[in-house]
Amino acid sequence: MTNIKDLAKMAGVSVTTVSRVLNEHPYVSEKKRMAVLEAIKATNYHKNINAVHLSKGNTLLMGVVLPFTGHPYFASLLKGIARIALEHDYKLVLFQTDYLESRELDALLMLKEKQIDSLIICSRACSLATIEEHLHYGSIVLCENIKREQISTTFVNHYSVFFEALEYLYQKGHQKIGYCIGRRSGSSSKKREQAYKDFLVKYDLHFRPEYIMDNCLYVEDAEKIIKELKTMEVPPTALLVTNDQIAAGVVTCCHNEGIAIPDELAIIGFDNQPIAKMMNITTIDIPHEQMGENLFLQAVGEEISHTEVKVKLIERGTV
Amino acid sequence: MTNIKDLAKMAGVSVTTVSRVLNEHPYVSEKKRMAVLEAIKATNYHKNINAVHLSKGNTLLMGVVLPFTGHPYFASLLKGIARIALEHDYKLVLFQTDYLESRELDALLMLKEKQIDSLIICSRACSLATIEEHLHYGSIVLCENIKREQISTTFVNHYSVFFEALEYLYQKGHQKIGYCIGRRSGSSSKKREQAYKDFLVKYDLHFRPEYIMDNCLYVEDAEKIIKELKTMEVPPTALLVTNDQIAAGVVTCCHNEGIAIPDELAIIGFDNQPIAKMMNITTIDIPHEQMGENLFLQAVGEEISHTEVKVKLIERGTV
Numbered sequence: 001m002t003n004i005k006d007l008a009k010m011a012g013v014s015v016t017t018v019s020r021v022l023n024e025h026p027y028v029s030e031k032k033r034m035a036v037l038e039a040i041k042a043t044n045y046h047k048n049i050n051a052v053h054l055s056k057g058n059t060l061l062m063g064v065v066l067p068f069t070g071h072p073y074f075a076s077l078l079k080g081i082a083r084i085a086l087e088h089d090y091k092l093v094l095f096q097t098d099y100l101e102s103r104e105l106d107a108l109l110m111l112k113e114k115q116i117d118s119l120i121i122c123s124r125a126c127s128l129a130t131i132e133e134h135l136h137y138g139s140i141v142l143c144e145n146i147k148r149e150q151i152s153t154t155f156v157n158h159y160s161v162f163f164e165a166l167e168y169l170y171q172k173g174h175q176k177i178g179y180c181i182g183r184r185s186g187s188s189s190k191k192r193e194q195a196y197k198d199f200l201v202k203y204d205l206h207f208r209p210e211y212i213m214d215n216c217l218y219v220e221d222a223e224k225i226i227k228e229l230k231t232m233e234v235p236p237t238a239l240l241v242t243n244d245q246i247a248a249g250v251v252t253c254c255h256n257e258g259i260a261i262p263d264e265l266a267i268i269g270f271d272n273q274p275i276a277k278m279m280n281i282t283t284i285d286i287p288h289e290q291m292g293e294n295l296f297l298q299a300v301g302e303e304i305s306h307t308e309v310k311v312k313l314i315e316r317g318t319v
Numbered sequence: 320m321t322n323i324k325d326l327a328k329m330a331g332v333s334v335t336t337v338s339r340v341l342n343e344h345p346y347v348s349e350k351k352r353m354a355v356l357e358a359i360k361a362t363n364y365h366k367n368i369n370a371v372h373l374s375k376g377n378t379l380l381m382g383v384v385l386p387f388t389g390h391p392y393f394a395s396l397l398k399g400i401a402r403i404a405l406e407h408d409y410k411l412v413l414f415q416t417d418y419l420e421s422r423e424l425d426a427l428l429m430l431k432e433k434q435i436d437s438l439i440i441c442s443r444a445c446s447l448a449t450i451e452e453h454l455h456y457g458s459i460v461l462c463e464n465i466k467r468e469q470i471s472t473t474f475v476n477h478y479s480v481f482f483e484a485l486e487y488l489y490q491k492g493h494q495k496i497g498y499c500i501g502r503r504s505g506s507s508s509k510k511r512e513q514a515y516k517d518f519l520v521k522y523d524l525h526f527r528p529e530y531i532m533d534n535c536l537y538v539e540d541a542e543k544i545i546k547e548l549k550t551m552e553v554p555p556t557a558l559l560v561t562n563d564q565i566a567a568g569v570v571t572c573c574h575n576e577g578i579a580i581p582d583e584l585a586i587i588g589f590d591n592q593p594i595a596k597m598m599n600i601t602t603i604d605i606p607h608e609q610m611g612e613n614l615f616l617q618a619v620g621e622e623i624s625h626t627e628v629k630v631k632l633i634e635r636g637t638v
Binding site: 027061068069070075076078079082083085086091092093094095096098102103105106110218219220222223245248249252253256274275277278279280 | 346380387388389394395397398401402404405410411412413414415417421422424425429537538539541542564567568571572575593594596597598
């Protein structure tokens with residue numbers, strides 16, 4: 001039986017164009033439309049949307065698994081993915097998981113049933129083994145630093161980035177350094193924690209568990225951070241804040257509370273969002289939108305690749 | 320032929336539960352699973368994913384049309400939609416349109432082909448007539464202030480909200496008031512512009528076209544706004560800034576430039592986002608996440624309804 005890919009090949013156009021002609025979509029050039037119609041006539045093709053969807057999984061739908069849509073980190077990734085998906089005529093199916101494994105299984109199930117062509121997992125709760133079981137149903141790409149033969153990845157080397165940021169603060173004279181993190185149990189957070197502990201060992205510094213502040217996700221968590229600092233007998237003199245919106249919140253709260261930056265508290269944000277530039281916050285530039293684009297291209301591409309994203313420290317006024 | 324709805328009815332469970340049993344999803348209670356298996360046996364039902372999708376359009380996929388995912392207003396709406404979709408076991412198909420009509424037509428086409436059950440249009444470029452042509456394929460809900468018999472809506476009365484904010488500034492002594500808007504050609508923006516003009520007429524104030532600043536979408540646009548203000552011979556003494564992130568940017572830029580708030584420039588933001596509270600910005604509280612939830616419920620519900628969302632002015636330190 002002729003399928004939509006055969007028609008595309010015969011007519012010398014993309015599958016998307018054939019789909020548009022079949023669906024009487026207005027945005028197809030007359031020349032391409034005629035080529036497709038001729039191919040349809042020649043093969044006596046009957047449009048069958050089931051056949052299109054089930055024969056090869058060519059749905060032009062891509063799944064995106066992410067815990068929260070509203071969080072600035074995931075919002076930036078999604079922005080990059082959505083922008084390039086638009087250019088490639090893909091639609092995105094969002095799986096907002098709240099880190100529930102059952103929601104991730106839903107996404108894997110849709111891949112299995114060919115309801116989506118491929119899957120980007122921005123952050124996961126399920127095991128790698130579970131993901132690997134589903135690889136033969138379609139491509140799955142991950143946004144984390146692991147090396148598997150069958151899984152493309154785009155990632156930041158969180159260990160070395162964190163270590164370098166800590167070294168930078170140390171060279172500026174800081175020995176009491178804390179950090180704020182979104183979800184301490186995540187795989188990236190574990191790498192950061194390892195970097196933190198290795199840094200303390202390297203410089204023979206005291207480990208203070210209260211210097212690691214967990215569950216810092218949104219700008220409003222800044223108030224909680226400042227409150228915690230004020231209860232500490234020996235508060236840190238510098239903080240790594242793993243996203244710029246929270247860093248902006250911390251700067252604002254310090255301003256409200258009369259805490260001098262950087263003299264009493266130095267701050268390094270992460271991401272280099274516009275608000276960091278505007279508020280003159282020292283930060284680590286991480287191109288999340290480009291990461292999203294790369295994840296998309298890996299998901300639609302044929303080859304497996306592992307892309308480490310380059311980041312850099314932007315020196316401004318908060319250190 | 321027995322379909323999945325029949326099985327659900329027989330087994331006394333939801334369609335979702337039947338779907339989960341058919342797909343060997345682990346998260347179903349043993350009791351429900353047994354009831355479904357009995358119904359399957361009794362009817363000699365054969366799972367057919369096509370049949371499920373094509374017979375009634377019960378895909379548990381909802382389309383969401385929005386111009387940009389990264390914009391804070393749309394991000395908040397999406398956050399609300401995504402949260403309640405999760406509770407109802409719906410997945411979202413994102414149509415990021417960039418206000419291209421062809422992208423909106425893609426979404427309407429997927430509704431026509433039953434690839435999605437229903438569609439939330441957060442903001443549109445296509446005509447109401449085009450939308451109305453597609454209403455018999457599935458439910459379509461809009462996030463704007465129009466009254467049509469067949470289309471549910473959730474909306475803010477932008478005219479009266481804008482008018483009241485202007486009146487508030489007038490009562491505080493301001494007669495030279497400007498505003499910043501995302502997309503002047505949008506239907507909500509037109510209502511705001513009408514309110515602005517009616518306000519000027521009411522108080523016999525001079526209309527200055529430069530006081531309406533268009534294309535203000537992101538926090539970084541604040542720099543552009545301040546730059547423009549500085550070129551004006553008679554700059555406004557107060558600004559309505561139609562989202563809080565830009566308002567936060569404007570406050571920060573004024574701080575950087577030594578412009579005193581509220582003495583030299585008063586500011587009212589919109590949305591009541593956490594950053595507004597933290598920076599003590601007077602704002603209009605608009606519950607976007609709740610609006611998103613309501614849109615979802617309208618899309619899955621049977622009845623047509625028109626929900627006007629209540630907003631309120633939060634008096635803080637920038638007026």
